[in-house]
Amino acid sequence: MLKTAFVAATALAALAGAAPASAKTEINMWFGLSGRLQNEVLAQCDRFNKSQDLYTIKCTREGDYDEIFQKAMAAVRAGNQPHILQVVDRGTGTMMLSGAVIPAYQLAEEQGLKINWDDYFPVIGNYYAGRDGKLWAFPFNSSTAMVYYNTDALKAAGYTTFPDTWEGFDDLLVALRDKAGSSCPLTWNIDLWSDMEQFSAIHNVPVASKNNGYDGLDAQLELNKTIFVKHMERQKRWFDAGLAKYDPNFNNRRDMFVTGRCAIMFDSIAGFTSTDELATPKGTKWTVAQLPHNKDVTPINSLVGGAALWTMKGFSKDEYKAVGAFYQFIAQPEQQKLWSDGTGYIPVTKSAYNELVASGYYKQKGKINRDLAVQSLTRAAPTPLSKGVRLGNYVEIRNIITEELQKALNNQVTVQQAIDTATTRGNQLLKRFADTYAGRTLP
Amino acid sequence: MIKRVVFEDRWLPYLLIGPQLLIIFLFFYWPTGQALFWSFTLEPPFGGDAVWVGLRNLTEIVTSPVYHIAIRNTLIMSVATTVISLGLGLIFAVFADRGLRGMIFYKTAIMWPYAVAAPVAAIAWQFIFQPQIGIFGIVNQWYPGLWNPALNGAHALTMVIIASSWTSITFNFVFFLAGLQAIPNNLVEAAAMDGAGPMRRFFDLVFPLISPTFFLLLVLNVTTSFTEGFGIINVMTQGGPGNATQTMVYKIYQDGFIGLDLSSSSAQSLLLMILIIAVTLLQFRFVERKVHYAGSDKGEASE
Numbered sequence: 001m002l003k004t005a006f007v008a009a010t011a012l013a014a015l016a017g018a019a020p021a022s023a024k025t026e027i028n029m030w031f032g033l034s035g036r037l038q039n040e041v042l043a044q045c046d047r048f049n050k051s052q053d054l055y056t057i058k059c060t061r062e063g064d065y066d067e068i069f070q071k072a073m074a075a076v077r078a079g080n081q082p083h084i085l086q087v088v089d090r091g092t093g094t095m096m097l098s099g100a101v102i103p104a105y106q107l108a109e110e111q112g113l114k115i116n117w118d119d120y121f122p123v124i125g126n127y128y129a130g131r132d133g134k135l136w137a138f139p140f141n142s143s144t145a146m147v148y149y150n151t152d153a154l155k156a157a158g159y160t161t162f163p164d165t166w167e168g169f170d171d172l173l174v175a176l177r178d179k180a181g182s183s184c185p186l187t188w189n190i191d192l193w194s195d196m197e198q199f200s201a202i203h204n205v206p207v208a209s210k211n212n213g214y215d216g217l218d219a220q221l222e223l224n225k226t227i228f229v230k231h232m233e234r235q236k237r238w239f240d241a242g243l244a245k246y247d248p249n250f251n252n253r254r255d256m257f258v259t260g261r262c263a264i265m266f267d268s269i270a271g272f273t274s275t276d277e278l279a280t281p282k283g284t285k286w287t288v289a290q291l292p293h294n295k296d297v298t299p300i301n302s303l304v305g306g307a308a309l310w311t312m313k314g315f316s317k318d319e320y321k322a323v324g325a326f327y328q329f330i331a332q333p334e335q336q337k338l339w340s341d342g343t344g345y346i347p348v349t350k351s352a353y354n355e356l357v358a359s360g361y362y363k364q365k366g367k368i369n370r371d372l373a374v375q376s377l378t379r380a381a382p383t384p385l386s387k388g389v390r391l392g393n394y395v396e397i398r399n400i401i402t403e404e405l406q407k408a409l410n411n412q413v414t415v416q417q418a419i420d421t422a423t424t425r426g427n428q429l430l431k432r433f434a435d436t437y438a439g440r441t442l443p
Numbered sequence: 444m445i446k447r448v449v450f451e452d453r454w455l456p457y458l459l460i461g462p463q464l465l466i467i468f469l470f471f472y473w474p475t476g477q478a479l480f481w482s483f484t485l486e487p488p489f490g491g492d493a494v495w496v497g498l499r500n501l502t503e504i505v506t507s508p509v510y511h512i513a514i515r516n517t518l519i520m521s522v523a524t525t526v527i528s529l530g531l532g533l534i535f536a537v538f539a540d541r542g543l544r545g546m547i548f549y550k551t552a553i554m555w556p557y558a559v560a561a562p563v564a565a566i567a568w569q570f571i572f573q574p575q576i577g578i579f580g581i582v583n584q585w586y587p588g589l590w591n592p593a594l595n596g597a598h599a600l601t602m603v604i605i606a607s608s609w610t611s612i613t614f615n616f617v618f619f620l621a622g623l624q625a626i627p628n629n630l631v632e633a634a635a636m637d638g639a640g641p642m643r644r645f646f647d648l649v650f651p652l653i654s655p656t657f658f659l660l661l662v663l664n665v666t667t668s669f670t671e672g673f674g675i676i677n678v679m680t681q682g683g684p685g686n687a688t689q690t691m692v693y694k695i696y697q698d699g700f701i702g703l704d705l706s707s708s709s710a711q712s713l714l715l716m717i718l719i720i721a722v723t724l725l726q727f728r729f730v731e732r733k734v735h736y737a738g739s740d741k742g743e744a745s746e
Binding site: 066069070072073076077094097098099100246247248393395396399402403404406407409410412425428429432435436437438 | 485486487488489490491494496503509593594595596682683684685686697698700701702703704706707
């Protein structure tokens, strides 16, 4: 009985495996976005499948950013990697050295893809490019950090516009408490993406030597010597004064904001649509502003965040043709507009952005101020310090800095001591990473 | 004289244990061997040429202050959860070991938590301990800032210990209750007639009789306490705030799976394995001597 079942199952499996070979070329993509964003990715894959009848793409969510990275590692070792892998910004260095990917520029050459590389916003392209400026991955979902604020609360505090500087932000928090009577001016967490990376880029100061790691694996952290320390001390003052309510859980923070209990929060522009959907039914009036900067400083561009699509090695020519077709499809201005509208991410190409501006998109109800993210990213030409951060073991290094800063919030150490310890610990990890890839260099 | 059954065919026994050995090899010895090799190399995340570095991974871990914190947290958690869950498990079992009305209901209710998966338990406890809206958060209304597990390390560790003890109390309860019910009633009654009070009966009679069960549970609890807190910590604190709830096993996960430092992670699991083996051997060497097994031969524990 069992034997018959087994034979039958094997035969079925063989049949199922053989069937699609005669049909379209099928490729796989693994991505890490969830909730509303997940549906938007699936919708995009669906549009690609319907737009032509040569290829099929199967898009699957394989966990969050960290989880798909882990799964991809195991998959590459086992030889069953997907064709396309979505990798978060901070994994760029590891991917470049992995030996498991086909660089984007190389794929484009081999497949004869018509891609206007200059159409990508420089700050986005640079994040995923080698030193020669050639792109290794296709920019996919791109965002930057913003301030989300409750417009009614600001009015009550006597403000009509959002302050440009952190000094002004200090005063605003006090005014929200004293004039507007807010018990929670800011719902807050240590978020190094905006506190460290964005802040350092905007102020043109380094996170690490060797141009934030772009110029060599022997880079060392420098964050304990920059104004980042002062910036964290400022935030600790808010926390100590009760102006900032600490909550490490993002959903809780957003909940406090959309219900109007807290007046300000920090989040990526990618959360725009989700926040809108949550806040509108509750009658909370809100909008976004660019991150403030220190006074007497000319701010430059903020840093891009998000993820890019990497092409994995080990497939046939036909399959790469399909991969190329998918990349070309999603780069079309029409697709970029749909993607940006559905998610909150910014369009990654200048042409798509310009079309949106020309069509009056950012003047529509519910879309106002969304273009501030693009303005923040393109405020100046990126410098070697505002292109991005490319460090090995970077996920762990960020965890270390957060851990040490939590000790400072709990008054076990000072902010300076915390960042000094984090720098020492982080440098050890950088050394380990460089030694793991001994004799190799970043492209 | 011990009875022996001997196989007549020389190869049959090997054939019979073969599948089991294969499974153990595939899921234990092979990965352990791999981890052992990685412990002495620097292994790139996506594979490729690993660099042999000798003892570097181990020395870096052993000398790292953060690892010392992880060892300390592991020992605190291990001792605290073992004491709480064995202690409460035993007390509940003693109370339950009587002819009370509605006994079945109590027993089932007490056994329930064991069926709750650790992450689910962690979420439930998170609601209870949440400083603003949780039930336990009421202490903050009496005295603001009294309870703050999001930033206070001691609070966070306490919270994790309570949640992870809660899940294992019931496991111990079931074993203790079975042990208690195996004690013949006439022994206890005889002691009572000789004038021994409840406390005296428990310490001089009942506890020695269930000591084999106690020892078994002690070994199981200590061993699992090194690894079991993982699900709870991962949901409730992620090792924070500031390493306060980072145990050895959570650090292995964090460094290996999130940090992608496979070599350091492997070296740490090697150390953890050595520690668990050492602790278990110590228990057998010192605690087992005091255990009173029923029957003359040591191997025939009645439970």
